[in-house]
Amino acid sequence: MKIMLICSxxxxxxxxxxxxxxxxxxxxxxxxxxxxxxxxALEEEKVYWAWSPTNxxxxxxxxxxxxxxxxxxxERPNLVISTGAGVAVPFLILAKILxxxxxxxxxxxxxxxxxxxxxxxxxxxxxxxxxxxxxxVCYPRAELIPSYLKSS
Amino acid sequence: xxxxxxxxxxFPFNRLMRWIRVLIDRGFIQEEIVVQYGSCTDLPAGVISYxxxxxxxxxxxxxxxxxxxxxxxxxxxxLLGATSTPYILVPRSQRFGEHVDDHQIExxxxxxxxxxxxxxxxxxxxxxxxxxxxxxxxxxSAATFSQRLKNRFG
Numbered sequence: 001m002k003i004m005l006i007c008s009x010x011x012x013x014x015x016x017x018x019x020x021x022x023x024x025x026x027x028x029x030x031x032x033x034x035x036x037x038x039x040x041a042l043e044e045e046k047v048y049w050a051w052s053p054t055n056x057x058x059x060x061x062x063x064x065x066x067x068x069x070x071x072x073x074x075e076r077p078n079l080v081i082s083t084g085a086g087v088a089v090p091f092l093i094l095a096k097i098l099x100x101x102x103x104x105x106x107x108x109x110x111x112x113x114x115x116x117x118x119x120x121x122x123x124x125x126x127x128x129x130x131x132x133x134x135x136x137v138c139y140p141r142a143e144l145i146p147s148y149l150k151s152s
Numbered sequence: 153x154x155x156x157x158x159x160x161x162x163f164p165f166n167r168l169m170r171w172i173r174v175l176i177d178r179g180f181i182q183e184e185i186v187v188q189y190g191s192c193t194d195l196p197a198g199v200i201s202y203x204x205x206x207x208x209x210x211x212x213x214x215x216x217x218x219x220x221x222x223x224x225x226x227x228x229x230x231l232l233g234a235t236s237t238p239y240i241l242v243p244r245s246q247r248f249g250e251h252v253d254d255h256q257i258e259x260x261x262x263x264x265x266x267x268x269x270x271x272x273x274x275x276x277x278x279x280x281x282x283x284x285x286x287x288x289x290x291x292x293s294a295a296t297f298s299q300r301l302k303n304r305f306g
């Protein structure tokens with residue numbers, strides 16, 4: 001199976017690294033932002049660098065939309081998976097239309113409301129995962145990730 | 153040494169920087185402070201500051217720090233789940249242009265309920281600085297979740 005991994009830098013990227021045991025056994029391509037951390041971590045990986053910032057930024061949304069067209073036609077992934085945020089929106093929508101399976105993993109930091117990115121791509125997803133029961137209750141389509149909290 | 157980190161977010165978190173400045177000015181902080189300030193534009197005087205640290209240097213500082221002050225973002229929460237260094241979290245607020253919405257405040261409320269030190273004001277920061285707490289708040293079972301993805305998608 002060929003996987004496309006899409007995420008912003010920072011926490012979104014860290015969160016994708018957390019689930020490495022899922023993606024590391026598959027053929028894969030990355031789409032993320034170029035920062036010192038991502039560049040160092042993905043030195044040996046195939047990466048397409050996307051445009052940032054994407055927060056309410058129409059110009060970069062367009063540029064990432066054209067990038068999504070190009071990359072998806074070239075790579076034809078079976079599964080497109082994202083931990084957010086905005087950069088994933090054009091990729092997930094187009095991927096679904098082109099017949100890939102699509103997955104969005106909401107960050108642990110989302111407790112009561114889905115991110116705008118998740119709400120935009122919701123109709124185009126095969127699976128949406130969230131970390132908090134109170135969030136899952138609001139979006140019955142969402143599936144709960146078995147994480148837990150402990151304090152010491 | 154106290155390490156202050158506010159993530160790679162494109163919005164500044166100057167409010168936290170001002171809180172730190174007030175604490176330095178009033179003598180509540182007298183030790184060395186290292187700040188990874190991201191997009192902040194209003195830094196306190198007398199601190200050692202970096203816009204963004206390389207990952208290995210950042211890890212070194214986490215080991216050396218007596219205490220970490222962080223924003224309530226994903227990267228910071230993952231990091232704190234993996235270290236035993238005491239820490240304090242300060243949520244970004246949409247009202248002050250620190251993020252696109254208030255999800256960090258929602259997270260801070262939820263984490264406060266399980267005993268994570270959250271500073272809602274400079275006064276809270278003073279209190280936690282005086283009595284740092286080691287707390288392992290978050291254990292996200294990433295391995296279990298990866299296995300679940302494998303079972304479903306191959």
